[in-house]
Amino acid sequence: MDAAGAADRRRRWVADRVLLTLWIAGAAAAPLLPFAGLARNRLVSAAPVELAAALLPWQAWTAAGLAALLLVAAVASPLPRRLAEGLVLAAAGGLLVLLLAAVGDYAGRAVSPEAPAARVALGSAFWVLLFCCTLALINAFQRLRAGLAPQVLFALAMTAAVAALFALGHFDALSIMREYANRSDAFGSELLTHLRLVGSALLPALALGLPLGLWAWRRPAVRTGLFGLLNVFQTIPSIALFALLVAPLSALGDAVPALKALGVKGIGAAPAVIALVIYALLPVVRNTYAGFAGVPPAAIEAARGMGMTPRQVLWRVELPLALPVILSGLRIVTVQAIGLTVVAALIGAGGLGTFIFQGLGQYAIDLVLLGAIPTIVLAVAADFLLQILVALSRPKGAR
Amino acid sequence: MIELHGLTKLYDDARVVDDVSLTVDQGEFCVLIGPSGCGKSTTLKMINRLVPLTSGRILLHGEDVAALPAEQLRRRIGYAIQSIGLFPHWTVAQNIAVVPTLLKWPKARIADRVEELLALLRLDADGFRDKYPHELSGGQAQRVGVARALAADPDVMLMDEPFGALDPITREVLQAELARVHHETGKTIVFVTHDMDEALKLATRIAVMNEGRLVQYDRPIELLFSPADDFVRDFLGKADLGLKLLTRRWVHQYVAPAPWADRRASMGSLRDIVATHGHVWLVDGDGRPEGLFGARLWRAEGDPLGELSRIHPDWLATPEMTMKEALSRMVWRRVLALPVVDADGRLSGEVTMAGVMGRQPEGAAA
Numbered sequence: 001m002d003a004a005g006a007a008d009r010r011r012r013w014v015a016d017r018v019l020l021t022l023w024i025a026g027a028a029a030a031p032l033l034p035f036a037g038l039a040r041n042r043l044v045s046a047a048p049v050e051l052a053a054a055l056l057p058w059q060a061w062t063a064a065g066l067a068a069l070l071l072v073a074a075v076a077s078p079l080p081r082r083l084a085e086g087l088v089l090a091a092a093g094g095l096l097v098l099l100l101a102a103v104g105d106y107a108g109r110a111v112s113p114e115a116p117a118a119r120v121a122l123g124s125a126f127w128v129l130l131f132c133c134t135l136a137l138i139n140a141f142q143r144l145r146a147g148l149a150p151q152v153l154f155a156l157a158m159t160a161a162v163a164a165l166f167a168l169g170h171f172d173a174l175s176i177m178r179e180y181a182n183r184s185d186a187f188g189s190e191l192l193t194h195l196r197l198v199g200s201a202l203l204p205a206l207a208l209g210l211p212l213g214l215w216a217w218r219r220p221a222v223r224t225g226l227f228g229l230l231n232v233f234q235t236i237p238s239i240a241l242f243a244l245l246v247a248p249l250s251a252l253g254d255a256v257p258a259l260k261a262l263g264v265k266g267i268g269a270a271p272a273v274i275a276l277v278i279y280a281l282l283p284v285v286r287n288t289y290a291g292f293a294g295v296p297p298a299a300i301e302a303a304r305g306m307g308m309t310p311r312q313v314l315w316r317v318e319l320p321l322a323l324p325v326i327l328s329g330l331r332i333v334t335v336q337a338i339g340l341t342v343v344a345a346l347i348g349a350g351g352l353g354t355f356i357f358q359g360l361g362q363y364a365i366d367l368v369l370l371g372a373i374p375t376i377v378l379a380v381a382a383d384f385l386l387q388i389l390v391a392l393s394r395p396k397g398a399r
Numbered sequence: 400m401i402e403l404h405g406l407t408k409l410y411d412d413a414r415v416v417d418d419v420s421l422t423v424d425q426g427e428f429c430v431l432i433g434p435s436g437c438g439k440s441t442t443l444k445m446i447n448r449l450v451p452l453t454s455g456r457i458l459l460h461g462e463d464v465a466a467l468p469a470e471q472l473r474r475r476i477g478y479a480i481q482s483i484g485l486f487p488h489w490t491v492a493q494n495i496a497v498v499p500t501l502l503k504w505p506k507a508r509i510a511d512r513v514e515e516l517l518a519l520l521r522l523d524a525d526g527f528r529d530k531y532p533h534e535l536s537g538g539q540a541q542r543v544g545v546a547r548a549l550a551a552d553p554d555v556m557l558m559d560e561p562f563g564a565l566d567p568i569t570r571e572v573l574q575a576e577l578a579r580v581h582h583e584t585g586k587t588i589v590f591v592t593h594d595m596d597e598a599l600k601l602a603t604r605i606a607v608m609n610e611g612r613l614v615q616y617d618r619p620i621e622l623l624f625s626p627a628d629d630f631v632r633d634f635l636g637k638a639d640l641g642l643k644l645l646t647r648r649w650v651h652q653y654v655a656p657a658p659w660a661d662r663r664a665s666m667g668s669l670r671d672i673v674a675t676h677g678h679v680w681l682v683d684g685d686g687r688p689e690g691l692f693g694a695r696l697w698r699a700e701g702d703p704l705g706e707l708s709r710i711h712p713d714w715l716a717t718p719e720m721t722m723k724e725a726l727s728r729m730v731w732r733r734v735l736a737l738p739v740v741d742a743d744g745r746l747s748g749e750v751t752m753a754g755v756m757g758r759q760p761e762g763a764a765a
Contacts, residue, residue: 302484305449305557306498306547307473320488395488396531 018139019074019088022132027067029128036103037121038110042175042364046121054106063098066091070136085140089154092136097161099129104170111173119175121366148391155384175366176373183370187355191374194351197269197344198337201276205333209281210326213288223289230282238275238340242347245271272349276340280333287329291322324394331386338379342371352378400425401446401555401587406455408441408611415441417611418455423604425554428581428588430598433608434634439591442608443557446589447476459555474498477548477556477586481563483540485532491517491543492528498551516546519580538569545577549584558590562597574600595635599623599646600721607631619647642723650725650750651718654739657749662689680738681707686745688715688738694751708734715740716750725750 037046069091107120216223250266345353352371359367401423408416416438423429431439444450448469517524520542562570606616615627626632658676672679678693691708716737736751
């Protein structure tokens with residue numbers, strides 16, 4: 001009848017455009033791209049395996065059923081909104097677990113006693129579907145405006161399901177797990193090194209960044225210079241900064257043997273940690289500054305006017321009100337540091353990057369993934385945990 | 400008692416406050432007033448040393464305020480500001496308890512005090528105690544702000560345009576509340592505003608400031624009748640001086656006996672009363688005014704018994720109402736008289752337009 005009417009009709013026909021887009025992407029990828037790759041051994045290149053060939057009949061039917069549910073929720077949903085989003089959560093979550101289980105099962109069937117050296121790699125259709133399911137889940141939570149608690153519960157349930165698949169050995173036959181099996185000792189130690197590098201970069205970054213941010217807030221004259229300097233550091237590419245630190249640190253280590261005994265040398269952990277601290281500093285300082293700058297001036301005036309000492313004003317009023325923003329800064333630098341630490345492997349600092357660069361050298365994609373996937377999982381987990389922390393730190397009274 | 404002696408504040412050679420001396424007696428409501436930038440807020444903040452003074456002395460109960468550590472001094476003085484400054488991460492109860500907590504009162508005493516103050520500021524304790532500031536309206540938030548300033552029972556309160564950000568209706572209500580709180584508690588209050596009506600309504604003494612100097616320090620009525628110079632006269636506002644005067648007059652000063660009759664009275668007896676007084680109030684069995692014959696502004700001619708006016712709640716005047724408000728209601732409702740009712744709503748007298756014009760009330764120099 002008119003534009004408004006047409007828009008109304010369209011809105012009714014497409015309940016969730018994001019979900020529909022994801023569904024189309026997934027549905028297109030599933031038949032067109034390889035779901036897995038099968039090679040006779042580690043050295044030859046893999047032959048693509050289609051989704052239909054990889055799934056058992058019951059798995060294929062279940063997957064199709066779940067996909068149909070998602071399509072219903074995306075298009076003309078006759079369901080109430082909350083029920084529809086709940087359906088999406090169940091269907092997309094189920095599909096995710098099903099895909100993981102199915103690809104593991106397929107690998108188990110492909111690597112038979114007749115072909116013990118066969119390798120099953122994850123194919124691009126698998127990744128696309130995984131990606132679409134994850135985004136559909138995030139989208140559903142956003143549309144629900146769900147609080148933190150249901151998201152945490154859902155994340156725990158998904159983690160438990162995936163952990164159960166691991167524990168049951170569902171993934172053992174996948175080539176990435178066989179790379180892991182070959183290097184499980186190295187994996188454990190590199191993972192620890194990675195975490196240690198991140199931790200030893202974050203602690204000094206906080207210890208320096210929090211006072212610097214407070215200083216920048218208290219002294220406007222300091223702010224411009226400090227932010228300018230930190231901005232310059234931030235623009236240096238990470239690999240260049242790592243390299244730049246090698247020469248001065250090796251010179252320093254040679255000049256002062258005591259420092260060398262402590263591990264200060266041109267390559268290894270010392271330049272890596274220093275570079276990571278430098279990168280982490282700007283977000284910490286800037287968010288600390290922004291947190292304090294966001295405290296209502298009236299609250300500070302009232303606090304002083306009623307007889308709080310400067311220390312009481314800081315601890316009782318300013319810090320609690322600035323904390324959520326400061327923790328958001330910590331969240332940014334933690335995720336950033338987990339990613340940057342990968343590059344630190346290039347200057348001999350170790351960490352999960354070791355596998356990535358080894359894999360790149362040998363053109364062994366599974367080895368690259370052995371480094372990359374845990375890095376991503378670490379970053380996502382840290383992001384999620386710190387998000388919870390930010391939400392908990394937000395005072396009930398300040399929405 | 401607060402004494403300011405030769406108070407001066409320089410900011411980069413600009414004399415923001417210039418040699419101000421005045422004494423606020425115990426229990427006074429002293430309003431500092433003047434245009435923006437006249438130094439009134441700076442003067443206020445020098446009293447609790449939020450702003451350090453350049454020269455001069457401030458005595459609180461005869462004791463130099465510089466002798467105490469600033470924080471201890473401030474805990475003895477209530478402080479409320481325009482932007483209120485409630486702590487958004489604390490509940491109403493926690494906000495009110497700030498100073499008692501700083502003074503390390505026992506928990507039970509703090510809780511009792513919070514209840515007491517919520518009651519004093521007419522906030523329902525169970526409904527408000529655990530609310531957060533963002534859940535309050537502007538008026539409720541400033542009630543909490545005033546309660547917080549009163550928390551440790553200071554005998555001096557400093558208030559820096561506390562009602563400046565409120566809408567006119569809420570502001571009037573809170574002004575009345577503050578006047579009541581001042582009356583009930585007998586606190587010494589120093590109050591900054593740039594609104595002359597607010598000053599006239601609340602003050603027992605008004606200090607007019609201009610360009611850092613104290614121009615006049617007087618009782619409100621004296622200020623109205625004998626402004627010290629042209630600046631004060633201009634600041635009072637020439638056009639509505641008469642109305643301003645009425646903000647210092649109260650209905651109880653003008654109340655006169657009201658001609659009344661029971662609503663079941665015969666037409667004949669009503670006619671007799673109207674013949675003498677021009678109008679008559681009809682009251683119900685409990686003595687509450689219900690209707691009026693005559694005395695409508697636009698029916699001054701013709702038979703006054705021709706139309707009975709049902710009394711609108713807006714007509715009612717109370718003895719504590721200012722005459723400005725009573726007059727405003729007469730003009731708005733177009734009546735020549737308002738019934739004055741007591742606390743139970745019973746007719747106790749009337750104020751009339753003729754009465755406002757007719758005489759200076761007794762005890763006017765209040």
